[in-house]
Amino acid sequence: MKQLNEMTREELAAFAAETQARYDEFKSRGLTIDMSRGKPGPEQLDMAQADFAPAFAVTDYKSKSGFDCRNYGLLAGIDEAKELFAELLGVEPKNIIVGGNASLELMFSFIAQCYTHGIGGCTPWCKLDKVKFIAVVPGYDRHFGIAEYFGIEMVNVPINENGPDMDMVEELVKDPAVKGMFCVPKYSNPDGYTYSAETVERLAKMQPAAKDFRVIWDNAYIIHDLYDTSDELVNIFDAAEKYGTQDHFVEFCSTSKITFPGAGISAIAASDANIKEILERLTIQIISYDKMNQLRHAKVFPDVAALKAEMKKHAAILRPKFEAVLSVLDEELGGLGIASWHKPNGGYFISLNVNTGSAKYAGQLCKDAGLTLTGVGATFPYKNDPDDRNIRIAPSYPSVEDLKASAELLCIAVKLAAVKELS
Ligand SMILES: Cc1ncc(COP(=O)(O)O)c(C=O)c1O
Known part of the structure; x- marks a missing residue:
């Protein structure tokens, strides 16, 4: 034609x-x-439910450390769930917090924390005249919704098959008002692009003007391959370690599209400093997440091979x-x-x-x-x-x-x- x-x-x-x-x-x-x-x-x-049937039937409620998962406690999650996400995300279990059924809620709360209290000892964003975020476009509408909710101005940066246009990103982060960026680095929503090794390296290497610059590294599709050969994504924390920029990245993921979108478990991976600050906030926000669900997930998926x-x-x-x-x-x-x-x-x-x-x-x-x-x-x-x-x-x-x-x-x-x- x-x-x-x-x-x-x-x-x-x-x-x-x-x-x-x-x-x-x-x-x-x-x-x-x-x-x-x-x-x-x-x-x-239905498939996930069949896989979970034995786990739902378990009367065992103790984590491997002997903790009673039905009760309050273990704010950062049970060991086996932390270990599972640590293996998945390629970090140490101490750098993991296991959350509730939605990574989006973890992202929202993290940005709310930056907004009301600041992060890394910097001025809370609500006290600044202008806060801007880089929006990689096209992108995930709910990320943009969070930024919009907090009055964060978004600056569009187009994505290509290697990830965001890095020349534009490197230029934009010279502005101290640019405080962060949303990235879906693997199988991006909606294009399905995976950031190249060079893009990850350039992101890790950046020295933004804002000391409290934070990348929301939303690895929602980390193992969501359609074929036997997976796209390869470089571990952001390995790349950042070379440049001492680990604090710039806060990674999120969940089992929403592995088990149940409304009843899975989620996680944050972050540097020691970011984990400490997030836990300080969580201590006020919640007594503990649903550890019985963490236990069920860890029983059905003892390791990444099972996932x-x-x-x-x-x-x-x-x-x-x-x-x-x-x-x-x-x-x-x-x-x-x-x-x-x-x-x-x-x-x-x-x-x-x-x-x-x-x-x-x-x-x-x-x-x-x-x-x-x-x-x-x-x-x-x-x-x-x-x-x-x-x-x-x-x-x-x-x-x-x-x-x-x-x-x-x-x-x-x-x-x-x-x-x-x-x-
Ligand atoms: C990129 C991305 N992040 C997060 C989510 C939502 O994840 P959760 O169910 O863990 O909140 C989605 C859902 O479509 C998504 O596409």
Whole structure:
């Protein structure tokens, strides 16, 4: 098929009419498909529940140190859960705090702490005229939501297949008002890019003007591979150690997409100094997290090998879903010159970039025909995609059949939006 912008007026009119007819047919089907959030599908949750059944049945409530997990105590988590996350994140157990069911809550509370009390002995951010964060875009809407909640101004830095544009990042951190940055370094949300070794090195090497500069290193998709070969991410703390910048990085992760998104466990990995300050705050905030759930998780997953075995089972469910969407994108949009996307090796999303100024319209067409996507624009701070180009596809929840239909409808909408923009 010819590229759209090379078609004659007549060819374009015929293409538009044919695409419109397909759209009208879709609309008449009365679909209701939700592809808005990257949540595990029911079959993944059933699988996790079956794996957990023995652990839910255990009457044993003691951690390996003999601690009664039903009671208050062990603010930083039980040893076996700390050891599991330490192995996963490649740090010492003393540099781990195991939290509750959501890493997002840990991130929110950490930023709240910086905001109200400051970090590293620096002025609380609420007392400063301006606090800025680097927002790697497109990115995770809920990160941007936290920054927006605290009135932190976000500065967009585009991502590419190696991670954020590091020339821009290095320039921005010369500004003392720039206090931090959100990174999803492996299988980024939504593009599925993994930061290259050079990007990690450059981040570790940075000497930002702000002494209290903190990178929210959100390793949400650390072992969430779709294929046997995983993307490789350099351990941020190993890289930072060479430059003495460990305090700049606070890492977060959870089992939300390993076990249960509403009932998993989460963790922070950080330098000795950051762990100390976070624990001082937590002492006031909570008496202890749910250690029975930590115990269940540690029983089902005694080590990272067990976690990785579970992720292979998830991959077997997710891979056909991703591949169904990707093959429709190839078939429908390949060669038309109106959209681009990256085939991720892991994570939960596919990021579709369409012609400038046409994403919102395409999203609206989908909605009118019964397909709900992640709000177009939501992958940018303030829900404002300045080029109106990015559409996040979340293939994990719907069935393969629904995904095929959704992807086809989305492609039709993208074509109609491109025709509108061209005419
Ligand atoms: C990058 C990223 N971080 C964090 C989360 C949420 O994690 P949790 O369930 O641990 O709060 C998500 C969920 O989609 C995510 O994509």
